[in-house]
């Protein structure tokens with residue numbers, strides 16, 4: 001039996017048909033630019049790729065084509081459940097939830113916390129409910145893994161009313177990935193997850209680090225929104241909270257414009273003046289591009305600071321895990337990061353680091369070092385597993 005995993009973005013729908021037990025993927029694809037004339041749907045199955053034009057198509061139209069493909073492959077009746085990635089579950093969801101009208105309302109209530117992401121998840125859930133009436137649907141949240149943060153880690157030092165009335169606290173994101181790679185790292189280290197204190201670094205277009213103690217998140221670098229923490233492709237990460245007021249006064253920019261720029265025009269893009277993409281940044285830095293070099297250096301400096309701060313949350317560190325597009329592929333970022341953290345007992349094995357590329361992963365540290373590993377994340381498989389787990393629990 002297969003689980004259909006859906007990840008709905010503001011104008012995209014990513015999907016995969018996955019066996020929760022083995023992680024095997026049968027059909028996957030991506031609908032992009034939904035709502036625009038150039039909307040398209042890519043389907044990958046059995047080594048073959050098809051692309052369909054959607055001409056302004058919606059989530060519902062994309063779902064209809066996915067359904068057709070399942071019929072063509074004779075797989076529609078094999079789909080036993082649908083697992084949705086939902087970015088923000090607020091303080092309400094500390095675990096995945098079987099979707100009911102009340103759960104859908106609660107996801108709606110979290111829209112002010114994730115105004116771009118949660119409406120897309122709701123659109124995806126509604127399209128899937130219409131396309132697969134009667135099939136169990138589960139919401140798996142990016143935030144719920146971090147609901148185990150202690151109060152010292154999740155509270156900001158701000159007026160209590162902001163926290164009580166408006167939910168101003170740290171939530172954390174990328175939880176599905178941090179949880180998955182912590183489990184995989186324990187398997188690679190051949191030690192029970194329950195005995196391990198790990199630092200996981202999810203480095204993709206968005207970047208965050210997490211302190212995982214006995215399989216539970218105890219601190220993370222993202223906060224109320226996915227803007228806090230590390231420098232990212234187009235996101236600034238931490239800035240002085242006084243920046244908004246100062247800039248609004250001296251430049252006349254509005255709060256909305258400043259926030260949009262911190263999300264979409266900052267990070268590697270702003271520092272390099274060139275690109276938000278780490279691979280291109282590294283190529284340009286190697287050619288001597290000064291901005292690209294600066295962006296890469298600041299990224300690594302702030303990443304190393306983030307990793308060191310997670311050590312405070314853990315007390316004792318048993319391993320460091322790199323994942324995400326940058327973490328899995330950039331030997332340069334990994335080497336430069338470890339070079340800044342000798343006080344954590346980290347020493348690089350250069351040839352292992354060069355050999356650890358996407359699809360393989362493995363240890364990258366010297367024998368006398370604190371273990372550092374590359375683990376390939378698989379958020380879709382984690383969603384399929386969590387969906388199966390909660391539905392089994394509900395049925396039992």
Ligand code: AMP
Pocket residue numbers: 203204205206233276277278279280282324325326329330
């Ligand atoms: P993700 O969001 O996990 O797909 O990660 C996207 C990021 O990974 C982008 O910044 C890519 O440039 C980066 N990335 C992918 N492949 C490489 C590579 N070979 N070297 C450096 N960065 C890479």
